[in-house]
Amino acid sequence: MNLVLLTTETLHHSWFLRELSRRHPVARVFVETETLRPAYETAHPFEAERDEHERALWFAKGGERLSDHGDTMAFPSLNAESAVAALRQTRPDLAVVFGTGKLSQAVIDACGGNILNLHGGDPEEYRGLDTHLWAVWHGAFDQLSTTLHWLAPELDTGAIVGRRPILLTNGMTLAQLRAANTRVCLQLVEDALDGWVGGRGIPAQPQARRGRYYSFMPTALKQVCVRRFAMFSGAMR
Structure with missing residues (x-):
């Protein structure tokens, strides 16, 4: 399988690639x-x-x-x-997207339409x-999940391959959430690739509804999220 990864330079993306x-x-x-x-x-x-x-981790x-x-x-x-x-030129059989900007139809076509995207949440x-x-801001801790879906031209609307909750532990801080999410990302992609390599394909279900679009969170709201997450997890007593 000729597999490619489309991503950005961050610590969690490096760990994901390594694993x-x-x-x-x-x-x-x-x-x-x-x-x-x-x-x-x-x-x-x-x-x-x-x-x-x-x-450190x-x-x-x-x-x-x-x-x-x-x-x-x-x-x-x-x-x-x-x-x-x-x-x-690389001629990928399958591509995985993790953390890039919105990709064009030309990119999708260059990968033969076979592009999986990791989305930090429920689209x-x-x-x-x-x-x-934004889920933390709304107090929707039960919606802290990760989704793997087929990439579609319209942002975060592709058919869902898998969706799993992020494991939240007692005393966890918001600074630890991304690492926990990345572990779930790895699990979702490994399961999908196992099916692809094993000849079972990568089945998916169309999304039932289109979620609200959110942009960058301002600094002041992030401060509120840090506090709310700590109160929820027990890190703030």
Whole structure:
């Protein structure tokens, strides 16, 4: 199987690639280097804590970069003609998307239509960006889940391959949520690839409804989420 990963350079994506490659070798990693920037402030200190947590958890011996675990090609946008041409040249049997911007029909076509996307949440409730944070903001802790779906031209609307809740533990902080989510991402993709390789295909169900679209969460609301998550998990007594 000629498998490719479309992603961005983060600690949790590097861990995902490292672990996925143990069972399903990734032929090439396409890295998007430029991301959308909102016109308002979104940074929050918990994000630095999140990176410290993941670095200590997964990279005590180094290997933090995607290039440490696979053949990478970087492009400002994966929708660029050069990126699409490189995808066509790679001729993937299947692609997995984890954390890129919205991808064009040209990208989908370059992968033969066989693109799976990881969405941090339930797209029938939350589409778009920072969806786990928006679930926390709404107090919907039972909706903290991860979904694997086929990529469709309209954002987060493709047929659902699998959806699993994120394991929330006593005393957990918001800075630890991304790592827990990434473990679920790996499980969902490994199950799908096992079916593909085993000749069972990757069955999926169309979405029953279209969730609300959310954009970047502002810094002030993230502060509220940090507190609400800690109160829910028992980290704040």
